[in-house]
Amino acid sequence: MLASPDTMELIRSGDARIATPLCVDLDGTLIFSDTLVEGLLSGLTHPQQLPRMLAGNRAALKRRVAEVAPVDPRTLPYNTGFLAFLKEQRAAGRYLVLATAADAQIAQAIAGHLDLFDEVIASDGQRNLKGEAKAAALVERFGEKGFAYAGNDRSDLPVWKAARSIIIVNASRSTREQARIGAEVEAEFGGRPAPLRSMIKAMRPHQWAKNVLVFVPMVTAHALGEAAAWTGALGMFVAFCVTASGIYILNDLSDLAADRRHPRKRLRPFASGALSPAVGVAMAAMLLALGIGLSAATGTLAIIAIYAIASVSYSVALKEFPLVDIFMLAGLYTVRVLGGGVASGHTASLWLLAFSGFLFLSLALVKRVEEMTAVARSSGNRTAARRGYFPGDIPILQTFGCASAFASAVVLALFVGSTAASAQYGSPELLWGIVPLILFWQCRLWLSTVRGHMHDDPIVYAAHDWVSWIVAGCVFALVLAADSNLAHIL
Template sequence: MESPQNEAHSTQANFITLLFLQLRPKQWTKNLLVFAALIFSNETFSFQALCRSILGFFLFCFIAGCVYILNDYVDRDADRKHPTKKFRPMASGALNPNLALSFGVVLLLGSLIVSYLLNPLLVLLLLLYFVLNVAYSFKLKHVVIIDVMVIAAGFVFRAIAGGLVINVPFTPWFLICTMLLSLFLAISKRRHELLLLESSKGTHRKVLESYSPALLDQLNSIVTTATIISYSLFTFTSGNTIHLMWTIPIVIYGIFRYLYLIHMEDKGGSPEKILIEDKHMLVTVILYVISVVVILEFL
C-alpha cells in the first residue's frame, strides 16, 4: 500500500502535470517566431541576447497559456460534450477550474512583471496580445475575414516581441512578410476545417458558414503571391547582405510544399503538426534557418 507521503507527492506531481498540459505545450512551436529578431538582427550575436530571446519565448507561451485557461474555464461545460475536448484537464474534471483560473491570474501577472523588466513596451504588447486573443476566443473568431486577420496579428506580435526583448528594430518588409505568411497559414487552416466538416460546418465553427473553398483558394493565391514578392524585396532591403537572396528558392519551395499538402493530402489544419510530421517541411525549415545564420554571420 502506498504511504500517505508518497500519495501526497504523487497527487502534487499530477497537479503540476495537469497545469502544464493546460498551457497546451503542443502549441508552443508558434512562439519560435520570437527568435526571428535574433537571427535577422544586424547586431552581433551574444549569449545575453539568446537568453533574453529564450525568456521572451516562454513569456509568450505563458501569456497564450493564460488565454487557454480562461477559454477552457468558460467552455468547460460545452467541452464535456465534445468528442475530443472532453479530455482537456478542466472539462474532464481532473483539474479544479477555480485553481486553474487562480494559477492563470498569477501566471499572467508574473509574466507581465518579468516583461516589464525586459522592456516596458513589451508589457503593452503582451497585454494587447492577451486582450486580442480573449476577444478572438469569445467573439472575433465568429467574424468572417477578421478571424484570420486576428490570427495573423498574433504572429506579427511575436515577431515584434522578439525585437523588443533584445532591443533591435525590425524593417517594415520583415513585418509585412510575417503578416502575409501568417495569413497564408490562417487561411489554409480555415480551408482544411471547411473541407473536413463541410457537411456540418455550422456546428463546428459558425464562421465556416461564411466561407467557401473557392473564396479561400482565391485569398490564398493573393497572399501566396504577395508573400513571395515581399520576401524577395526584404532580402534586398533589410540592411543585411544581399546574399539573403539565395534563400528565396527555399522559401518558395516551402510555400509550394505547404500548398501541395493542403490541396493533395488535405492537410493544413495544424501548421505545427505539419512541421513535425512532414519530413520535407521539417528539412526545409532547418535548411532555411541554417542558411540564414551562415549568410548573415559569414557573408
C-alpha cells in the same frame, strides 16, 4: 474507480441499504465539473448579461445563470464509474434522488436526460441548498438518518453527518478522513486522472513552438552572437509561453460547451472533466501574473498587454466574426515577432513585418479551413460552434489562404532583390533559394489541409513534420551562406 470490496455483493444480496433512499450530489460528484462556474464563464461571452446574472443572493444568482447559460446535459463530463454504480442501484430497486445546490432548472434537465432519478431536490431561486441547508432539506424529507448521501467536498460534511450511510466520490484526502468519522461508508469512488498531468496538458506546451518567432528579428539582424539580445529574447519567449498558456486556459473555459461537441477538443482537460473550472481560473490567474512580471522585467509589458487583450478579445467575442477572427489570429502571430524585436533590441523591419503578415494570414486560414473541413465531415453539423463560417465557405477560404501564401513569396522575392538585402548580406543572391522553399512549404501545408491531414494548428503540425524540418534547415543554411559572402568566395 475505487469501491469497497463488498459493495456489489451488497447490491446482489438485497442488503437493507437498498431500502434507504440514496441522495446524490451533482457538481463534483455525478459530474466532474461545476455548473455554476461553467455558467458564469459562459456569461463572459455575453458580457451584456453579466449584470443580470450577478444580481441578487446566491440562489437568485444560480437561477439567473441557469436562464442565461443553460447546460447541455448530453455533453457534461459524467463520472462514468459512479454513474454505472447508480444504474446498478436503480436496477436493484433503490430510490434515487438528485439532491444538489445547483438550480432546479439545471437539475431537472440532467435528471430528464439520464432518466435515472425518482426525485429532484435543488435550489429554487430563493433557497440555496448547500451544506447545512441541504442537510436540513433532506432530514425534513426523509428524516434524521433516513437517507444515504453521495458527495464530494467539505460542504457535504453536514449532509453526511445527517445521513444513515455515505458514499464518498472524488474527494480530497482530508475530506475523506473527516467524512469517515463515525460514518457507515457504503462505497468510495475516484475518477479524475492525475491533476499535475492534466494541468500540464491544459497549458498546451506543444503550442509554445509558435513563440520561437520572437527570435526571428534577432536572426535577421545578424545578432546571434549578442548575449544581451539572447537574454531579452529568451525572457520574451518565456513571457509569451506562460501568458499564452493562461489565455489558452481562459479560452477552454469559455468554450466548454463547444469543445464538448468537438470530436477532439472534447478530450481537453476542462471539457472532459479532468480538471474543474475553478482550478482553471486559478491556473490562468497565476500564469498571466507570471507573464506580466517577466515582460515587465524585459521592458516588453506593453507588448504582452496588447497580446493578452487581443487574445482575450478573440476568445470572448471576436472568434465569432468571420474574417475578423482570421486577421486577429494573423495579428497574434505578428505580435510575437514585434515583441522579439523589442526584447532583443533589434526592431523588426517593415520587410519582415510585411512578409510575416501574409505568411501568418495564410496559416490562420489553414487553421480555419481545417476546422471547417472537420465540421463538414461530421454528420449533423452545419456549422462550427462559435464560428461565423459554414462548410460551404471552405472554397473561398482556401482561395484567400493560397493567395496569401503566394503574396508572402512575392514580398520575400522583392526583398531579396532590394538594396536592403544587398546592404545586409554579403551574397544576397543566395537568398533567392529561400523563395521557392517557403512557397513549397506553404503549398504543402495547404495540400495536407485539403487531404484532411492537418491538425488544429499548422505550426504544431509543422513541428512534427520531417519535410518542414528539412525546409527550415535549408532556409537557415541559405541565410548563413548569404551572410558569410559564400558566393563570392566560391
